[in-house]
Amino acid sequence: MAGNAFDFDVLVVGSGHAGCEAAFAAARLGMKTAMVTMDARNIAGMPCNPSIGGPGKAQIVAEIDALGGEIALATDKTAIEMRLLNASKGPAVQSLRAQVDKHAYSAYMRNKINELGITLVEGMVTEVMVRHGRAYGVALGDGSVIRSRTVVLCTGVYLESRIFIGSEVIESGPIGEPSAKGLSACLADLGFQLGRFKTGTSPRILKSSIDWDRLVREKGVDKPVALSFMSVPKLWDKDVCYSTYTNERTHEVIRENIDRAPLFDGTIKGVGPRYCPSIEDKVMRFPDRKRHQLYFEIESEESDDVYILGLSTSLPEDVQYQMLYTIPGLSRAKITRPGYAIEYDYMVPSQISTTFEVQGLEGLFTAGQINGTSGYEEAAAQGLLAGVNAVMKLKEEEPLILGRKEAYIGVLLDDLVSTVIEEPYRMLTSRAEHRLFLRHSNADMRLTPAGRRVGLVSDERWQAFCRKAELMDKGRTLLEHTVSGKAVKDLLRSPDKRIEDFFDAVPELGILPDEVLSEIEIEAKYAGFIERQDREARRLRRHLDKKLPEGVDWRRVRSLSRETIDKLVRYRPRTIGKALSVGVSPSDALVILAMLRGGKLGRGPAGRKA
Amino acid sequence: MDVNHGLMDTIAAIATPVGTGGIAIVRLSGPDAFAIAGRMIKLRKGTALEEMKSWSMALGDVLEQASGRLIDECIVLVMKACRSYTGEHVVEIQCHGGTVVAEKVLSLAFKLGARPAGPGEFTKRAFINGRITLDEAEAVLDIVTSSSEAALFQAGRRLKGELGAMVSRWEGQIVDLLALLQGAIDFPETIEAERSEIQGMLEGLKNDITAVLERAPLGLALSQGVEVCLVGRPNVGKSSLFNALLSRDRAIVTDVPGTTRDVLRETTEWYGLPVVLLDTAGLRETGEVVEALGVERAQTAATESNVILYVLDDTQGICAEDVKWLDKWQGRNCLAVVTKTDLNKSQVDIEQLEQICGDSWVYVSGATRFGVEDLKKKVQSMFAGVGDPEALAPGSARQVDCLERALDEIEAAIEYLNQGWTDDVIALALEAAAGALMELTGKQVSGETLDRIFSRFCVGK
Numbered sequence A: 001m002a003g004n005a006f007d008f009d010v011l012v013v014g015s016g017h018a019g020c021e022a023a024f025a026a027a028r029l030g031m032k033t034a035m036v037t038m039d040a041r042n043i044a045g046m047p048c049n050p051s052i053g054g055p056g057k058a059q060i061v062a063e064i065d066a067l068g069g070e071i072a073l074a075t076d077k078t079a080i081e082m083r084l085l086n087a088s089k090g091p092a093v094q095s096l097r098a099q100v101d102k103h104a105y106s107a108y109m110r111n112k113i114n115e116l117g118i119t120l121v122e123g124m125v126t127e128v129m130v131r132h133g134r135a136y137g138v139a140l141g142d143g144s145v146i147r148s149r150t151v152v153l154c155t156g157v158y159l160e161s162r163i164f165i166g167s168e169v170i171e172s173g174p175i176g177e178p179s180a181k182g183l184s185a186c187l188a189d190l191g192f193q194l195g196r197f198k199t200g201t202s203p204r205i206l207k208s209s210i211d212w213d214r215l216v217r218e219k220g221v222d223k224p225v226a227l228s229f230m231s232v233p234k235l236w237d238k239d240v241c242y243s244t245y246t247n248e249r250t251h252e253v254i255r256e257n258i259d260r261a262p263l264f265d266g267t268i269k270g271v272g273p274r275y276c277p278s279i280e281d282k283v284m285r286f287p288d289r290k291r292h293q294l295y296f297e298i299e300s301e302e303s304d305d306v307y308i309l310g311l312s313t314s315l316p317e318d319v320q321y322q323m324l325y326t327i328p329g330l331s332r333a334k335i336t337r338p339g340y341a342i343e344y345d346y347m348v349p350s351q352i353s354t355t356f357e358v359q360g361l362e363g364l365f366t367a368g369q370i371n372g373t374s375g376y377e378e379a380a381a382q383g384l385l386a387g388v389n390a391v392m393k394l395k396e397e398e399p400l401i402l403g404r405k406e407a408y409i410g411v412l413l414d415d416l417v418s419t420v421i422e423e424p425y426r427m428l429t430s431r432a433e434h435r436l437f438l439r440h441s442n443a444d445m446r447l448t449p450a451g452r453r454v455g456l457v458s459d460e461r462w463q464a465f466c467r468k469a470e471l472m473d474k475g476r477t478l479l480e481h482t483v484s485g486k487a488v489k490d491l492l493r494s495p496d497k498r499i500e501d502f503f504d505a506v507p508e509l510g511i512l513p514d515e516v517l518s519e520i521e522i523e524a525k526y527a528g529f530i531e532r533q534d535r536e537a538r539r540l541r542r543h544l545d546k547k548l549p550e551g552v553d554w555r556r557v558r559s560l561s562r563e564t565i566d567k568l569v570r571y572r573p574r575t576i577g578k579a580l581s582v583g584v585s586p587s588d589a590l591v592i593l594a595m596l597r598g599g600k601l602g603r604g605p606a607g608r609k610a
Numbered sequence B: 001m002d003v004n005h006g007l008m009d010t011i012a013a014i015a016t017p018v019g020t021g022g023i024a025i026v027r028l029s030g031p032d033a034f035a036i037a038g039r040m041i042k043l044r045k046g047t048a049l050e051e052m053k054s055w056s057m058a059l060g061d062v063l064e065q066a067s068g069r070l071i072d073e074c075i076v077l078v079m080k081a082c083r084s085y086t087g088e089h090v091v092e093i094q095c096h097g098g099t100v101v102a103e104k105v106l107s108l109a110f111k112l113g114a115r116p117a118g119p120g121e122f123t124k125r126a127f128i129n130g131r132i133t134l135d136e137a138e139a140v141l142d143i144v145t146s147s148s149e150a151a152l153f154q155a156g157r158r159l160k161g162e163l164g165a166m167v168s169r170w171e172g173q174i175v176d177l178l179a180l181l182q183g184a185i186d187f188p189e190t191i192e193a194e195r196s197e198i199q200g201m202l203e204g205l206k207n208d209i210t211a212v213l214e215r216a217p218l219g220l221a222l223s224q225g226v227e228v229c230l231v232g233r234p235n236v237g238k239s240s241l242f243n244a245l246l247s248r249d250r251a252i253v254t255d256v257p258g259t260t261r262d263v264l265r266e267t268t269e270w271y272g273l274p275v276v277l278l279d280t281a282g283l284r285e286t287g288e289v290v291e292a293l294g295v296e297r298a299q300t301a302a303t304e305s306n307v308i309l310y311v312l313d314d315t316q317g318i319c320a321e322d323v324k325w326l327d328k329w330q331g332r333n334c335l336a337v338v339t340k341t342d343l344n345k346s347q348v349d350i351e352q353l354e355q356i357c358g359d360s361w362v363y364v365s366g367a368t369r370f371g372v373e374d375l376k377k378k379v380q381s382m383f384a385g386v387g388d389p390e391a392l393a394p395g396s397a398r399q400v401d402c403l404e405r406a407l408d409e410i411e412a413a414i415e416y417l418n419q420g421w422t423d424d425v426i427a428l429a430l431e432a433a434a435g436a437l438m439e440l441t442g443k444q445v446s447g448e449t450l451d452r453i454f455s456r457f458c459v460g461k
C-alpha cells in the first residue's frame, strides 16, 4: 500500500450526537474528514425525548461548549422552550433543560456538516480494516473500502439492534431505521468484548388528538438563559409542555397485560437502565404508587408528533392504546409511533484508553452509545474528545484528557475506562464527587483554555473568555475590600448575604456584568464547602489512588482468588480503588497492597501481557 | 516469580497466655502447617496427620526430629483452609506441661520451617483472607489482649457484630437521606425532598450516635484498662498503697519525702475491671530539678487518668494544699484515700473531708492492707455502676474517631438546614457522614447512594 493513499484523515462512522461532535472537531482542526451514515437524512436525530440538558447533563453541554463544541449553540438556536431545574437547590446542581425542535436541530447540524466541508457518505459500515494492529479504514456493505488514517466509531444503538413491540421482534434500529449488521461480528473477531444493553421509548401521539385543556401547562424559565457561553440569553416560556398523571385504571391495564410485555417474559436479554424504567416496570416494582407523572412535549413546530415522557413501554400497540385511553385528555389519542424497547450491542468500555482510542488497535476510536452510555449529551462529549484525540494522535500532540476534578466529562471518562458498567451509563450529579465545583456557570473558566490549546476555541470565543477572566480577577480583588473589619468575600459566606448588599460599600462591584458578579459570589459563598469537598475526596482516595504496576501477569500471582485474577486481567485497573470498583474483594486488594509494599509486583515477562 | 513467597509463609506461636494454666496451645497457620505438624507429631492411631479431616481432633506424640525422643503427649486439631479462622491451613497442638514444653514444641516447628508470628498476625491473616471484617479483626485483637472478663464480654459483643450492625443501621439511615436529597437533585420531576423530614431524621441520628459515644470512655477503658492514678503530697504513703493494691513490692518505699520521681505504671485487675495503676511523685513546690519534673508528670498523669485516688496521711490531716488539689479534681472521678490508719492518729477531719468530697472517700492502710479490697471494689463499682455496663460501646480509638466524625457532620448538616443553605451543601455534609461510617464497614458512598435511589424511588422518564 502506498504510504499516502488515504482518502481521509479522520473517518467518523455514524451521524448522531457523538458522530457530529467528532467530525466537527476533526474538521475544525484542519483534518480531511468524512462521515459515513446509513441514512443521510438522519443527522443528530432524537429518537427518545426531544430535549437536551437536565441535572448533570446541562453541565456536560456547557463543558462541550467551553471546549469549542457545537451542542450548546445548536440547542440555543433550535430550542422551543427551556426550563431551569433545581433552581432552589444550589448553584452547582441548578440545570437548564431545553426542549428542542428536533427537525430544526437536525437541519442545523446538517448545515454545519456542509459548512465545515465534511464529506457525507451514505452506506453501512460492515468492517474496520486493520493491518499490523492499526486501523486504516472501513469496508462498506457494497464491498467498497474507504481508507482513513483514523476511524471513529459512533454507531449508537444500531449494532445488531432489535426492536420489541409486544411479541413483535424487528431487526431494526430506532423505528424506521435499519439495524447495522456485520460490524459487531468484526469487532468480536478482532478480539473485543461486546455486551448487550436495552433501552426504550414511549409512544408518540398526534398533537390534534389530545384534549390539551385537560392537561396542566408546565411553565418555562422566567429569566433569560442560554446553554452556550456564546449565545445571548433569551426568555423561553412557550406553550409546548404539559403534564398529567397515570391512574389506577392505567395500572390495571398494565397488570392485566403484563404477560404480553417482552421485558417480563424473558424475550429481552439486554440490561436496561434503572434510571429509565418502562411504565410496566414502574407499575410492577412500585405497586404502592397510585400514579406516575407524565409530560407531553411537542417535538417540533413542523411536525404533529407529541412525545410522552414517563411512558416508555414495549407492550403491544393495542395495550398502549388501552393505557392511553385511561388518561384524562387522551380518550381519543392517536398513536403516530408506538413505544418500543430496543436491544443493541455495545463494546465493553474498559477496552478504551483515556483518549477513547481502543486499546490494542491503533487509530480506532469509539464514542457514544457504542461505549455503553446513554444520552445525547454523554454521546456528544465523547464524540468531541474522540475527534480531538484522533487529530492529536495524527499531529503527534498531547491528547486532551479530562480528570474527575476538572469536568463532568472527566467523571464520565474515568468511570467508563475503569469501572464495570452494568447498565447504560447516564450522567448523574451524584457521580461527581467534586460537584460543587463542577458548575455550568464556570465551565468556561474550567475548560476553555484546554479547548484553546488543542485549537478548537475560536478567536471570538477566546477573546470573550479572556475578557471575562479579567473581570473575574478584578471582581475577586474587589471582594477583598473590608466592611466593618471583615472582607466582603468572608461576609458573603453567610447564606443570607447577597453580593448586591455590598454595592454601596464597594461601588465598583456594581458595574461588573451579571455573569461575573454571580460567579464571584458563588465562589466566595461556597469557598469553604468546595475546599471541604476536595478534602473529603482526597481522604477517600488516599489509599484508593495507589497505583498498580502495569504489565503484571496476574495469572501467576497465586495468592489471589481466580475471580480476582479474572477481573484484573479483564479490566486492567490502574489503581487499588479501581480494582475494588471492578469487584476485586477487599481482602484481595489488601494482598495486592501488601505485595506492592513488599515490592513483589514487578513487570511480568515480556510478551505475556494480558 | 513466585509472589506467594514471603507473604503467605507458615507462621507459628503459642496461642495461650504466658504462664497460665496446665495446657498450652501452639498454633500453626499457613500453606505448610500440615506438613510441618506431620513431621513433628506421630498420631497414636498410626495414620498420617495430613489425612485428618478438617475440624477433627486426634491424640499424638510430639517427637524430637533428631533423637526421636518424646517431648510431650498432645492433642491435635486440624482445620483446612477456607474453614479455619485465618482462612489458611491451621493446626493447633495442645500440650500438657505448660509453657516450657510449649516453647520446645514451638522451637521444633521453627526448625521445620515455620516462622514466628508477629503480634496479631493470625488475625491479620484472617482479615486478609476475607474471613473477618476490619471491625471484627479489631474485636479479636481486643480479645487476645484483654485481661479480664468484662472486657472480654464487650469485645465478644462487638465480635458478634452488634456494633457493626448498629453502625450499618445508621449508615443505612444516612444513605437513605442522601438518596432522598441526591435523588431529588438528579430526578427533580419525580422525587421531592421534604426538609422537615430530613431534619427529623438527622436529629434522631444525632441522639443515637451521641448516646453511644458517651459510652466510649467506658468502652475504651474496658478494652484498654481503666487508668487509676495515685496522687498526694510527699510521703503520705502512695507508693506503699501502690504496692498493696498490686500485692507485690513494685515501688520503692522510704521515709524520705520525694522518693518517687517517674510515673510507675502497672496493669492489674479489680473484680473484673482491667486497671492500669499509676504511682506518682508527691506534689510539692521544689527547687530540685528532677523532683520538679516528677511533680509535673504527676499532675499530667492525674489529669489524663480515668480515676484519681487522692491520698491523705491520717497522721498529718488535711492541709491547705490538699484542699486546693481536692477542689481541683472534684467531679472528675476523684476518690480521697485516707491511709496509715493503722497508726490510729485520726488527724484527718472527716467532717471537713465530707464537705469537700461528699462520701467519695475511704479508710485504708498500706501497711496492713486494711480497706484495700474495699477500695478496689469501690473503683470497680464506679464503672459497673454508671449506666448499663453491658451497653454497647466503641472499643477502639479508630471506631470512636469515625463515630465522632460522623456526628460532627450530622451536626453540621442540621446547622446548614437551619441556616437555610441549599440542598447541595447539606448533601455534602451527609456524604461525609456516610463516608465516616463506611470507613467502619468498608463500603463506598456513591455506589450505595445510587443503589438506594433506584430501589426506593420510582424514577425516570
Ligand SMILES: Nc1nc2c(ncn2[C@@H]2O[C@H](COP(=O)(O)OP(=O)(O)OP(=O)(O)O)[C@@H](O)[C@H]2O)c(=O)[nH]1
Binding pocket: B233, B234, B235, B236, B237, B238, B239, B240, B241, B252, B253, B254, B255, B256, B257, B258, B259, B260, B261, B280, B281, B282, B283, B339, B340, B341, B342, B343, B364, B365, B366, B367, B368
Ligand atoms: N504505718 C504505716 N506506715 C506507712 C503506711 N504507708 C506508708 N507508710 C510509711 O510512710 C513512709 C512513706 O511511704 P511512701 O509509700 O514511700 O510514701 P509516698 O507517698 O510514696 O512518698 P513519695 O514517693 O516520697 O511522695 C514510709 O516510711 C512508709 O513505710 C501505712 O499505711 N502505715
Ligand SMILES: [Mg+2]
Binding pocket: B238, B239, B240, B251, B252, B253, B259, B260, B280, B281, B282
Ligand atoms: Mg512514693
